[in-house]
Amino acid sequence: MTSSENGATVVKRRTSARAHRGTKRRFSRPASRLVERWTTIDGVEVFYRESPNPAGARVMVHLHGFGLSGRYLMPTAEALADEFHTLVPDLPGFGRSGNAIEPLTITELAHAAAAFLDTQGIEKATLVGNSMGCPVICEFGYLYPHRLERAILVSPAGGIHNQPLRRAVRQLSHDGFREPVRMLRVAVPDYLRFGVPSTFRMFRALTQFPSLDRLLGLDVPTLAVAGTRDPLMPGPARIREVAEQVEHRVVFVAIDGAAHAINFSHPGELSNVIRQFMADQPIVDDPNSEGTARAFELYRGVHAPQPTTESDS
Numbered sequence: 001m002t003s004s005e006n007g008a009t010v011v012k013r014r015t016s017a018r019a020h021r022g023t024k025r026r027f028s029r030p031a032s033r034l035v036e037r038w039t040t041i042d043g044v045e046v047f048y049r050e051s052p053n054p055a056g057a058r059v060m061v062h063l064h065g066f067g068l069s070g071r072y073l074m075p076t077a078e079a080l081a082d083e084f085h086t087l088v089p090d091l092p093g094f095g096r097s098g099n100a101i102e103p104l105t106i107t108e109l110a111h112a113a114a115a116f117l118d119t120q121g122i123e124k125a126t127l128v129g130n131s132m133g134c135p136v137i138c139e140f141g142y143l144y145p146h147r148l149e150r151a152i153l154v155s156p157a158g159g160i161h162n163q164p165l166r167r168a169v170r171q172l173s174h175d176g177f178r179e180p181v182r183m184l185r186v187a188v189p190d191y192l193r194f195g196v197p198s199t200f201r202m203f204r205a206l207t208q209f210p211s212l213d214r215l216l217g218l219d220v221p222t223l224a225v226a227g228t229r230d231p232l233m234p235g236p237a238r239i240r241e242v243a244e245q246v247e248h249r250v251v252f253v254a255i256d257g258a259a260h261a262i263n264f265s266h267p268g269e270l271s272n273v274i275r276q277f278m279a280d281q282p283i284v285d286d287p288n289s290e291g292t293a294r295a296f297e298l299y300r301g302v303h304a305p306q307p308t309t310e311s312d313s
Helices: 017-021 070-080 106-119 133-143 165-176 183-194 196-207 211-217 236-243 267-278
Strands: 035-041 044-050 059-063 085-089 125-131 148-156 222-227 250-255 295-300
Touching: 035 106, 044 070, 044 106, 059 070, 059 106, 059 133, 070 085, 070 125, 070 183, 070 267, 085 106, 106 133, 125 133, 133 148, 133 211, 148 211, 148 267, 183 196, 222 267, 236 295, 250 267, 267 295
Parallel strands: 059 085, 059 125, 125 148, 148 222, 222 250
Antiparallel strands: 035 044, 044 085, 250 295
C-alpha cells in the first residue's frame, strides 16, 4: 500500500503485461451529441463522453451504477451539457472501458474517478452518481475532500436497507418491472458484458458499504434524490425521519413516480432539480417537463445552502 498526499490510503494493485494493456477497445456507433473520447488509467483504456466546454462552466462528472455503463446516464447528462462541462466515463471494468487485472472495489473505483480527473487536468468537480455511483462519490469525498465541489446522489444504493443480499436481489428484480421498457436496450448489453459473477460480487460489496455514514460525513453541499417507486430505497417518510436526526449539508428531494434509474427515466425533472441545487435556488417542480412526475423537497439540512430567490439577490 502507499499513501496519497492527503493521507488517504491507496491500494497498490498487482501489475502485469495484461494489466497495462487492459482489454481491447469496444467500438459502437456514437449514441450522443457529446464527443466520444478515450484516456488511460493505470494502464487500462477508459472510454468517456465529453461536452463542449462552455466558457467558465463548472465541471460535472456523471458516474454510473453497477454492471452498467455511462450510456443510461446520457439523457440527464445531455440536458445539462450546455450549462456545465460534462463528462461521462465508463469506469474501469464497465461498459466499453478495459478491465483492470482484478475487479475494482468501491474504494478503488473512487481512486479511479480521481485518476480520471487527473487525466483531464481537473482539480475539482461536482460528481453526479446513480446507484453504485453514489457510494463511489461518498468514498471519493472521504478520500479526496478537497477535490469534491458538490455531491449529487441519485437513488443511492447500499447500506442497511439493501441487506441481506437476497433482499437486495429481490428489490432489484422488482425495480426491473418499474423502469421504462426502452431501458432494456441499454441495460441488457451492459449486464451481459459485465457478467453475472461480477454483478453479484459488486452488489454484495454495495450492500456491505457504510453508505449512510459516508453520506453524513460529506462536508460539501449534497443533493440526494430518490424516486417514490424505487424498491431499493426507503420511502420518503423514512428518509425524512433519518435526515432530521442529524444536522448536515444535505438536501433531500423526491421525484414522484420514478423508480431507480431516474437519470434515464426522468431526465427533465432531475436536470431541473440539479440546476436549482447548483444555483442555490428553491427546489420546485418544472411544469414543462414531460410526463406526470413531480419533484418536491423532502428536507434541507441546517448547514445546506439556503435557497435564494431572484428578489433576494
